[in-house]
Amino acid sequence: MFRIIERLPFLCTVLLILLLIQVKPCQANEISVELVWKLGQAGWLEIQVEKGEYQLIMDSTTLKLPAGSSLQVGWGGWTPIVRINHQEFQVLRGTTLKIKGINSGALSIKTPEDKAAVYRGDLNLSWQSGHWQVVNRVDSEDYLKGVVPTEMSNEWSKGGSEALKAQAVAARTFLVKHTENGEKAITDSPDIDQAYAGKLVEGEASAAVEATRGEIIVDEQSKQPIEALYSSHSGGYTEDAKNVWGKSDSNNVSHPDPYSQAVGGAANQWRFIVSAPVLGSTFGLGPVTKVELDKYPSGRVKSVRMEDGFGLSKTVTARIFVKKFYPFGQPIQKFAFLGSLFETRKIATNRAPNSKSNVSGLPGSLGAQEMEQGPLLSKILSSAKGPSTDSQPFGVFVFDGRGWGHGVGMSQWGAYHMSQLGYSYQEILTFYYTNTQISQQ
Numbered sequence: 001m002f003r004i005i006e007r008l009p010f011l012c013t014v015l016l017i018l019l020l021i022q023v024k025p026c027q028a029n030e031i032s033v034e035l036v037w038k039l040g041q042a043g044w045l046e047i048q049v050e051k052g053e054y055q056l057i058m059d060s061t062t063l064k065l066p067a068g069s070s071l072q073v074g075w076g077g078w079t080p081i082v083r084i085n086h087q088e089f090q091v092l093r094g095t096t097l098k099i100k101g102i103n104s105g106a107l108s109i110k111t112p113e114d115k116a117a118v119y120r121g122d123l124n125l126s127w128q129s130g131h132w133q134v135v136n137r138v139d140s141e142d143y144l145k146g147v148v149p150t151e152m153s154n155e156w157s158k159g160g161s162e163a164l165k166a167q168a169v170a171a172r173t174f175l176v177k178h179t180e181n182g183e184k185a186i187t188d189s190p191d192i193d194q195a196y197a198g199k200l201v202e203g204e205a206s207a208a209v210e211a212t213r214g215e216i217i218v219d220e221q222s223k224q225p226i227e228a229l230y231s232s233h234s235g236g237y238t239e240d241a242k243n244v245w246g247k248s249d250s251n252n253v254s255h256p257d258p259y260s261q262a263v264g265g266a267a268n269q270w271r272f273i274v275s276a277p278v279l280g281s282t283f284g285l286g287p288v289t290k291v292e293l294d295k296y297p298s299g300r301v302k303s304v305r306m307e308d309g310f311g312l313s314k315t316v317t318a319r320i321f322v323k324k325f326y327p328f329g330q331p332i333q334k335f336a337f338l339g340s341l342f343e344t345r346k347i348a349t350n351r352a353p354n355s356k357s358n359v360s361g362l363p364g365s366l367g368a369q370e371m372e373q374g375p376l377l378s379k380i381l382s383s384a385k386g387p388s389t390d391s392q393p394f395g396v397f398v399f400d401g402r403g404w405g406h407g408v409g410m411s412q413w414g415a416y417h418m419s420q421l422g423y424s425y426q427e428i429l430t431f432y433y434t435n436t437q438i439s440q441q
Contacts, residue, residue, distance in 0.1 A: 033138060039109070042131055043131050044075075045111060058097040144172055157203075218439045235404075259415075
């Protein structure tokens with residue numbers, strides 16, 4: 001008994017050592033993010049040290065850049081040029097320069113046309129084919145703090161904190177999967193990878209990143225990171241990865257999603273109206289008389305077949321069809337084509353009008369009365385183009401849809417609704433990604 005007591009300090013020390021060996025703290029990795037979303041073809045850039053102290057490595061020169069320092073890079077003819085702290089421009093003998101943190105703080109960067117974005121970490125710039133390629137070297141967890149509020153919203157912390165945590169874990173998993181532990185660059189573009197907007201968007205969502213630090217989603221059998229795909233709104237039914245990218249994925253399968261119903265505003269229900277002549281001309285046909293939809297079990301459209309009054313027809317994939325009308329770079333609104341989960345119907349416009357109509361705007365609801373009054377729609381070109389001065393007798397097609405985005409994996413609006421209903425982020429991720437578990441990176 002006394003011998004055991006005497007040896008307690010030694011035993012405690014051994015146990016502590018074993019615990020330290022087994023529990024490895026998650027270390028954040030530095031990653032490379034190519035800034036292409038708004039800087040992809042930038043010929044001129046202005047960079048300013050907002051906070052901290054950096055050094056500029058340029059040609060064979062290294063200069064200190066304290067807070068308040070500025071740097072302009074551009075081109076003169078075919079040669080890149082550099083201007084430091086508003087001095088004379090000088091020719092860059094090489095094609096690369098680095099801004100590396102000594103006491104890292106924040107760097108702002110902007111083009112002549114855009115407002116400044118602010119980034120943590122370092123910047124690597126290289127002159128390539130008439131523009132600057134800009135790469136942000138940043139701590140992976142700091143990167144996620146610029147992703148989560150961009151992909152979702154800091155406002156979702158009020159009632160949706162578990163959704164933000166789910167987004168943080170999904171975004172971290174996507175990062176690990178696509179960077180091969182930091183050895184490969186990722187872009188800041190939501191059209192290529194996931195949206196990253198730097199330090200200025202950081203806010204309440206940062207707590208979700210910290211609360212889930214190091215957590216990723218892995219396959220239940222292989223224990224490898226999954227392809228953690230997500231989109232804004234599933235429209236009430238998630239999609240199978242094979243139907244979007246042609247490759248099966250046991251972690252991203254199609255299933256009903258009741259949590260994405262009756263939430264999301266314009267993303268939940270949208271409508272696009274297009275005249276038969278505009279629809280036809282968009283795809284090299286005359287005024288379209290018939291539209292047929294081939295669908296997947298989820299209700300998403302696989303292909304669209306159109307036929308015009310001359311007997312000509314054309315079939316295109318849903319992706320090509322949607323891209324023709326998708327509002328790239330425009331605010332999301334209910335009169336927009338947001339995805340491939342839709343129905344369509346034709347309304348004739350060759351009836352004689354029985355009342356005066358105002359076609360300056362689009363009808364908000366097409367009920368039986370409006371359908372009887374086809375001339376109300378006779379001057380509309382499309383939801384995007386608005387009305388014409390002349391009427392057309394060929395009719396219009398109305399596309400009623402649900403959801404926003406490809407629909408594979410997690411629905412962000414569905415996750416938000418689940419959070420409001422009291423589900424944890426683990427339960428949210430389990431619902432959207434099958435045969436998975438959460439693991440430490």
